[in-house]
Amino acid sequence: MNTVPIIDHDPKPCKPAAGQPVPVPTRLTFWGVRGSIPTPGPTTVHYGGNTTCVEVRADGQIIILDAGTGLRLLGQQLIAEFDEQPLDLTLLLTHTHWDHIQGLPFFIPVYKPKSRLHILGYEGSRHGLEVVLAGQMENPFFPIALHEVPANVRIEELKEVNFSIGPVRAQACVANHPGICVGYRLFTSGGSIAFFPDNEPYSETSPPHGLPGEPATDAGARARSERQRLIEFLRGADVLIMDSQYDCEEYRRHAGWGHGCVKDVVSLAIEARVKRLFLFHHDPNHDDAKIRQMEAQARELVAASNSSLEVEAAREGVTFELPTASYPPT
Numbered sequence: 001m002n003t004v005p006i007i008d009h010d011p012k013p014c015k016p017a018a019g020q021p022v023p024v025p026t027r028l029t030f031w032g033v034r035g036s037i038p039t040p041g042p043t044t045v046h047y048g049g050n051t052t053c054v055e056v057r058a059d060g061q062i063i064i065l066d067a068g069t070g071l072r073l074l075g076q077q078l079i080a081e082f083d084e085q086p087l088d089l090t091l092l093l094t095h096t097h098w099d100h101i102q103g104l105p106f107f108i109p110v111y112k113p114k115s116r117l118h119i120l121g122y123e124g125s126r127h128g129l130e131v132v133l134a135g136q137m138e139n140p141f142f143p144i145a146l147h148e149v150p151a152n153v154r155i156e157e158l159k160e161v162n163f164s165i166g167p168v169r170a171q172a173c174v175a176n177h178p179g180i181c182v183g184y185r186l187f188t189s190g191g192s193i194a195f196f197p198d199n200e201p202y203s204e205t206s207p208p209h210g211l212p213g214e215p216a217t218d219a220g221a222r223a224r225s226e227r228q229r230l231i232e233f234l235r236g237a238d239v240l241i242m243d244s245q246y247d248c249e250e251y252r253r254h255a256g257w258g259h260g261c262v263k264d265v266v267s268l269a270i271e272a273r274v275k276r277l278f279l280f281h282h283d284p285n286h287d288d289a290k291i292r293q294m295e296a297q298a299r300e301l302v303a304a305s306n307s308s309l310e311v312e313a314a315r316e317g318v319t320f321e322l323p324t325a326s327y328p329p330t
């Protein structure tokens, strides 16, 4: 089986032809891969214990996907790499559950006056995104309020599902998860990346979770159409990072909780003709051995389907590089 290429943080660009711009590959780095709550300790060393945070570098942009506790490590890396140079960062939030925002108060770049952080997301609750993010830094939860940090932090609630981050085109899609939660797809010059850290795929095998008072037949039809909608959104993605928190047996006890199981996620990725799937949002009760087992199970499912899908369990600290398709981005 293929393994994820691990690269250092100073990849050498291939030599350009005379007069040609240097193509820079799209790179993604996992800074936090865990769901729900951080899980430090000897049994989670391999896959890591920090909560959701993925960095994408593409087309001159640094795009951060969610701000779980892994964001703290990314902050350290950015300061070490760029020293006192001004940073211009974009943070996309899928939703505001704790495991997706708790790293923000510990993100060193927000304490640097020259940094700019543009936070984008959808309304977090009836109070709005800005109130929710500022709330976790209010006294008595944290000593420094969000409005007191020296960096230029701008919070923007998205109203449209199509938007751009510099030359990177982005799309959002509603996820099946409690409250307001979305997934994103980024279209970079090196390929496209879909990110659904919290999502329960609708499937033919799992019972549809009807709306209150909704007849089962209607719920079944809605589940099928929702599944198709997600397949269209993901179709042909080079990389899919998706919530695969449970195995099949666990899922039976957690259906309707808003998280996926390996079997459904693999089947969704195959049907959407995704090229590479990262199992993500590892359950806090799963140790390294269990995650390895789930990765092996996912690969068996792929093999049984005669699919060319590559599948890995996401691991903290690993960088993956997408091939550069063209330059400049089209």
Ligand SMILES: [Zn+2]
Residues within 6 Å of the ligand: 035, 036, 052, 097, 099, 100, 197, 198, 281
């Ligand atoms: Zn989560």
Ligand SMILES: [Zn+2]
Residues within 6 Å of the ligand: 095, 097, 177, 198
């Ligand atoms: Zn969540």
